[in-house]
Amino acid sequence: MAVTQILIAGFGGQGVLFAGKFLAYKALMEEKQLSWLPSYGPEMRGGTANCSVTISDEPIGSPIITNPDILIAMNLPSLEKFENTVVPGGVIFVESTLIERKVKRDDVTVYYLPATKIAQELGAPGLANMVMTGKLIRECPVVSHDHLEDALRKVVSSRHADLLDINLKAIETGYSVNG
Amino acid sequence: MAEKVLMKGNEAIAEAALRAGCRHYFGYPITPQTELTAYMAKRLPKMGGVFLQAESEIAAINMVYGVASTGKRVMTSSSSPGISLKQEGISYIAGADLPALIINVQRGGPGLGGIQPSQSDYFQATKGGGHGDYHLIVLTPSSVQEMADLTALAFDLGDKYRMPAMILADGTLGQTMEPVVLPEEHVNVVEKPWAVTGTKMAREHNVVNSLYLVPEILEKTNNDRFERYKYIEEHEVRYESYMMDDADYCIVAFGIAARVSRNAVTALRKKGIRAGMIRPITVWPFPKKVIREAADHVKAFVSVELSMGQMIEDVKLAEECIRPVYLCQRSGGIIPSPQEVTELVEKLEGGAE
Structure with missing residues (x-):
């Protein structure tokens, strides 16, 4: 896969920027080219937040993603906004605890995952983002499944080192769940 | 390293x-x-x-x-x-x-x-x-x-x-x-x-x-x-020349506009259109000489900017009105997409004004 453009979208507080950062560090450690660009501005408060992560084997042109190869939609407004921007043949991951409707397109691969519910069952209701990330790593080989912890250490600040294990567990659960 | x-x-x-x-x-x-x-x-x-x-x-x-x-x-x-x-x-x-x-x-x-x-x-x-x-x-x-x-x-x-x-x-x-x-x-x-x-x-x-x-x-x-x-x-002039050797169209862009334009050059080349880019790294001093030299062999210039068109004036001065200079711009915080750049150059290649 030469260039993969991933858009992760949800509302503020769902950790979409964090999930993107994790992927970015994972790609960095695999010596891939990458860029990470958050949406910034008034829409971050209460509305949708998103981040664009490009992972590539070649130098990256624009870090701005208009037509993602992969969309992770963590809430309905994000799916509404970005569903039609995904390239034909692309992949959409739908957070199906919060999004009740199905994807309307038939030219993309779709995975429905009740990540919020799964995260709650793990005792980590805030980690739906990492459950989805685990699923992404399983279905789309943009980064490898090895050494997840090394990349996590880069994004989980030392102040919150106690949260490393639960983040890892969330990723692994998302990775192994069927659906 | x-x-x-x-x-x-x-x-x-x-x-x-x-x-x-x-x-x-x-x-x-x-x-x-x-x-x-x-x-x-x-x-x-x-x-x-x-x-x-x-x-x-x-x-x-x-x-x-x-x-x-x-x-x-x-x-x-x-x-x-x-x-x-x-x-x-x-x-x-x-x-x-x-x-x-x-x-x-x-x-x-x-x-x-x-x-x-x-x-x-x-x-x-x-x-x-x-x-x-x-x-x-x-x-x-x-x-x-x-x-x-x-x-x-x-x-x-x-x-x-x-x-x-x-x-x-x-x-x-x-x-x-x-x-x-x-x-x-x-x-x-x-x-x-x-x-x-x-x-x-x-x-x-x-x-x-x-x-x-x-x-x-x-x-x-x-x-x-x-x-x-x-x-x-x-x-102290600094710039990057990208795919300019055989270029018919010279995109001039800096900063984020140059990143977008790089994608556009790749897309245009795939379609068989010989596009290249001169990316000023110093905008003062402006890379006048390389742009003037490009005017000898390109058909047109395209200035890609996140403004109503400002650098385009320096491009025109540098190339001394030898070739037409077109503008591809967005403003207000919007970034031109690679497609917008590509479409403009395709239109030029198609013989449009």
């Missing part, structure tokens, strides 16, 4: 400035460059440096003027409306022939405008900005790596030519994280015999001033300064 780290563009500028020996920062927070100010606030006090959040942008730039007078490496950063406020001080610093670094992480304007990325301060950055005849050395990074590298270079050039330098970036590059190899620590080696550091009763007073009431003296000062500018225009 040095380790690659992941950083936001704003942070890369800050870290590169510290590694270039900058220990004095004066600023006032404004989106989308606030991470830079925050980074300095966190790091400088621990390094024995000075971080000061001034009461206003005007105060901040005059504090920069003060430290610059002592020959120490000093910087400020802001975004478009804040940079407008600093113009008086920048003119004084240029008039006093002092090195200092000014960072502009541009956002949409005019007025308060918006907080999304823009390149609409091009005129302000390259044509003076404040009053009087002067220039800044203006460097335009187009990646997080260049945010770091050009910051280090800007300090060196400013010291070498005794003039203020500017990093003209934009909100996208400020916010983007990319892998970066940080520049080595390097110590300032330029002698600054003009610096106001106390005579210790051992030498004549140094005077830092921009006031010359005798017209002949002011004129001579201006002439001398422009001799230096001429030398800089001959020796």
